[in-house]
Amino acid sequence: MSSINFFAEFIAKYRRQRIHIALSMVLLIFASQAFAQSVTTPEAFLGFKPTDDRTIADWSQISGYFAKLDSESPRVKIEQIGKTTLGKPQFVAFISSPENISNLSSIKALNSELMTNPAKFQNKVPDDAKMIVSISCSIHSTEIVASQMSMILAHNLATAEDEKTKNILDNTVLLLIPSSNPDGIDIVANWYRKTLGTKYEGSTPPELYHHYAGHDNNRDWFMLNLVESRNITDLYWRNWYPQIVYDVHQQGSTSSRMTIPPFFDPPNPRIPPIILRQVGLVGYNMAADLSAAGVKGVTTNAVYDTWWHGGFRSAPYYHNSVGILTEAASASLMTPVEITREQLQRQSPARGFRNPLETSTSFPEAWEGGTWGPRDIAHAELTTSMSLLELASKFRGKFLSNALALAESNLKRDKSEPIAFFIPSKQGKNETLARMLDILMWQGMEVRAVKKPLTATKDPSDPESKVQIESGGFVVIVNQVQKNNVLSLFEKQTYPHRIAPNGEAEVPYDVAGWTLPLQMGIESFPAFATDVEISGDDFPILKDAGDARSELGMKPSAAFSKHPNPLSRSVRIGLYQGFTNSMDEGWTRLVLDNHQIPYRSLSDSDFRENRLDVDVLILPSQSEGQIVRGNSIERYPLELTGGITEEGVNNLKSFVENGGRLVCLDDSCEMVINRFGLGMKNSLRGMNRKEFYCPGSILSIDVDTSSPISKGMNEKTAAYFINSAAYEITDTEKIQSIAKYAEKDALLSGWIYGEEKLNGKTAIARAEIGKGDIILFGFRPQHRGQTYGTFPFIFNALEK
Numbered sequence: 090m091s092s093i094n095f096f097a098e099f100i101a102k103y104r105r106q107r108i109h110i111a112l113s114m115v116l117l118i119f120a121s122q123a124f125a126q127s128v129t130t131p132e133a134f135l136g137f138k139p140t141d142d143r144t145i146a147d148w149s150q151i152s153g154y155f156a157k158l159d160s161e162s163p164r165v166k167i168e169q170i171g172k173t174t175l176g177k178p179q180f181v182a183f184i185s186s187p188e189n190i191s192n193l194s195s196i197k198a199l200n201s202e203l204m205t206n207p208a209k210f211q212n213k214v215p216d217d218a219k220m221i222v223s224i225s226c227s228i229h230s231t232e233i234v235a236s237q238m239s240m241i242l243a244h245n246l247a248t249a250e251d252e253k254t255k256n257i258l259d260n261t262v263l264l265l266i267p268s269s270n271p272d273g274i275d276i277v278a279n280w281y282r283k284t285l286g287t288k289y290e291g292s293t294p295p296e297l298y299h300h301y302a303g304h305d306n307n308r309d310w311f312m313l314n315l316v317e318s319r320n321i322t323d324l325y326w327r328n329w330y331p332q333i334v335y336d337v338h339q340q341g342s343t344s345s346r347m348t349i350p351p352f353f354d355p356p357n358p359r360i361p362p363i364i365l366r367q368v369g370l371v372g373y374n375m376a377a378d379l380s381a382a383g384v385k386g387v388t389t390n391a392v393y394d395t396w397w398h399g400g401f402r403s404a405p406y407y408h409n410s411v412g413i414l415t416e417a418a419s420a421s422l423m424t425p426v427e428i429t430r431e432q433l434q435r436q437s438p439a440r441g442f443r444n445p446l447e448t449s450t451s452f453p454e455a456w457e458g459g460t461w462g463p464r465d466i467a468h469a470e471l472t473t474s475m476s477l478l479e480l481a482s483k484f485r486g487k488f489l490s491n492a493l494a495l496a497e498s499n500l501k502r503d504k505s506e507p508i509a510f511f512i513p514s515k516q517g518k519n520e521t522l523a524r525m526l527d528i529l530m531w532q533g534m535e536v537r538a539v540k541k542p543l544t545a546t547k548d549p550s551d552p553e554s555k556v557q558i559e560s561g562g563f564v565v566i567v568n569q570v571q572k573n574n575v576l577s578l579f580e581k582q583t584y585p586h587r588i589a590p591n592g593e594a595e596v597p598y599d600v601a602g603w604t605l606p607l608q609m610g611i612e613s614f615p616a617f618a619t620d621v622e623i624s625g626d627d628f629p630i631l632k633d634a635g636d637a638r639s640e641l642g643m644k645p646s647a648a649f650s651k652h653p654n655p656l657s658r659s660v661r662i663g664l665y666q667g668f669t670n671s672m673d674e675g676w677t678r679l680v681l682d683n684h685q686i687p688y689r690s691l692s693d694s695d696f697r698e699n700r701l702d703v704d705v706l707i708l709p710s711q712s713e714g715q716i717v718r719g720n721s722i723e724r725y726p727l728e729l730t731g732g733i734t735e736e737g738v739n740n741l742k743s744f745v746e747n748g749g750r751l752v753c754l755d756d757s758c759e760m761v762i763n764r765f766g767l768g769m770k771n772s773l774r775g776m777n778r779k780e781f782y783c784p785g786s787i788l789s790i791d792v793d794t795s796s797p798i799s800k801g802m803n804e805k806t807a808a809y810f811i812n813s814a815a816y817e818i819t820d821t822e823k824i825q826s827i828a829k830y831a832e833k834d835a836l837l838s839g840w841i842y843g844e845e846k847l848n849g850k851t852a853i854a855r856a857e858i859g860k861g862d863i864i865l866f867g868f869r870p871q872h873r874g875q876t877y878g879t880f881p882f883i884f885n886a887l888e889k
Contacts, residue, residue: 230273291421346386386456391441425462507615584840600785602839610878696737746859768820786839815850
């Protein structure tokens with residue numbers, strides 16, 4: 090064949106190939122377009138575009154749309170993970186490539202093995218391992234936009250055909266939780282629709298937007314009081330073990346437009362340094378992508394720290410996972426707001442953030458004010474979500490290698506740390522002990538029963554500090570994959586002494602100390618050496634709550650079952666429930682419900698109209714203004730305003746004088762002291778943070794065990810103090826001190842500045858008034874449903 094003929098045939102063949110390729114590309118484009126068109130858009134399903142002004146989708150609409158995606162897209166699979174407190178379905182949407190979705194069970198099994206049995210892999214990540222990333226939206230349901238945005242994010246990932254999305258789908262499995270508080274989504278949606286077009290539009294619902302916890306539902310991630318927390322904890326730390334968890338929030342309207350990682354100081358010493366570095370890596374990548382997307386007013390290194398354990402994004406740090414939080418500026422629910430430059434100028438400084446109009450390295454581009462609405466929030470949240478997913482996809486190998494290395498390193502002994510924590514069984518608190526073991530196991534910790542006596546060393550500096558450990562107790566070994574979680578829950582926290590330039594104690598984000606055994610009143614102690622190896626049949630691993638209860642000689646029951654009623658007789662109990670959304674009231678209800686103690690809620694109108702037909706009445710921790718005056722008529726309809734009024738206060742006085750018992754928790758004590766003219770005062774009242782500060786810590790109190798209110802309590806008891814009260818009693822004839830803060834060394838876990846201001850002051854008092862009495866708790870004995878150690882004070886106070 091001549092070279093000319095060869096060339097001509099080559100050209101013809103090349104043209105035929107190009108035509109074939111071109112036809113294939115056209116067919117692929119048409120197929121992709123047809124596929125995208127076959128997947129219903131959120132707008133077509135809802136009848137409006139989510140995140141548009143003054144629109145809102147409730148939980149049935151959101152879950153309905155995700156069910157639609159599940160039926161139409163091979164990239165989406167939804168799975169119910171449980172029911173909410175009020176019985177709604179709680180679900181997760183898995184989003185990945187069709188191949189990954191069809192192999193979810195094997196992907197989960199491999200990732201679970203990778204994160205819980207790292208030695209098997211010899212520091213090498215399998216090629217077929219995927220990055221597991223979770224994005225959770227609107228745990229605080231008034232921060233509503235993210236739940237609406239989740240439908241747009243899911244549709245985009247279910248239909249997009251660009252190279253970036255394909256890489257994300259191939260390399261990651263997204264666990265998208267449209268809301269971890271479905272009940273709250275409906276509470277907010279119903280209220281917003283009811284008030285739309287009225288002067289109350291955009292206001293907060295006049296009820297807790299989680300049935301028990303309200304805003305505090307993001308304070309439950311080690312205690313697991315709430316069923317929603319347990320559902321997600323089971324999904325994460327007993328099944329999927331995500332390498333990255335992203336918690337999408339909103340903040341106030343007049344600060345930055347978005348606050349993102351890295352966070353402010355101080356870091357918790359039990360968070361591995363590589364985790365903190367990766368948090369910063371993800372955050373700075375988000376910041377760069379937000380700038381590229383035209384979003385101004387983004388700050389880093391501000392407000393939120395990494396000290397505290399119990400939040401959605403902070404709990405993952407102790408599970409070898411990267412926890413990310415973003416806080417976008419809020420609108421008025423789904424109604425836009427106008428933010429003036431003057432409002433931004435007046436914004437109070439926050440930690441690491443001086444002013445929304447003042448640029449700095451961590452805040453390089455200010456936003457000058459204007460209209461801010463749901464679409465702006467959603468734009469920022471979609472940008473950060475895609476930024477995270479793209480980073481996880483590109484650096485799949487590095488993230489997985491780091492997680493594997495962390496899990497492996499946790500199995501190695503550090504001589505400065507205990508080898509285990511022992512928990513004696515004979516404490517007379519079997520129900521509480523069983524609950525604590527349940528909490529630990531639910532988070533994926535390994536708990537063992539002690540079947541063989543042994544000797545342990547309690548003090549690493551004193552080899553002679555021997556203690557005999559009898560069989561029948563429990564042991565939690567430190568060197569397990571959950572090592573950092575074990576240490577962070579069993580150890581006493583020592584929050585660093587941080588004083589701001591103005592001389593005031595610096596406010597941490599949330600609390601400073603939370604040691605679980607101290608809060609629950611359970612004895613435990615560390616062991617730095619033992620005379621036997623803690624393994625085998627002598628120390629069997631507990632499988633579940635039933636095992637724990639059996640070891641304690643109790644009847645086996647399901648995990649997190651209710652406790653038996655601790656009251657010895659029937660008492661008519663009333664709990665004040667106003668319209669000002671008291672989280673303390675919600676936690677009180679939870680404690681009563683969990684212990685099957687009957688009660689009824691008393692409304693503002695019950696107080697006004699003197700329907701106080703109970704034996705014992707509880708006032709949760711609320712200010713005098715919240716109780717007496719209630720909501721403002723400028724923000725709420727008349728029937729939701731006014732509080733108990735002065736008439737209600739007079740009826741409350743008559744209730745006590747005629748033989749009733751009034752139980753006051755923390756803040757509500759001030760109103761009662763004032764209105765009843767009690768001879769006592771809060772010695773901390775009016776002090777600024779230059780004089781005294783205790784932001785949330787565990788303190789030692791000395792208890793008068795002769796009082797019926799202290800029945801069954803130890804003379805030294807741990808109590809939770811969170812900006813609480815310390816009383817000086819002047820009328821010692823009518824007022825009895827039942828417990829006092831320790832005379833010295835009161836701090837057990839956390840931080841206190843100016844401790845001498847409360848040393849020896851009264852923490853619990855009883856005042857005789859007419860035929861009745863008042864029990865005043867200067868602290869919250871049922872704090873967030875966590876402080877089992879001081880629950881008996883409440884139960885004793887209810888047994889009038």
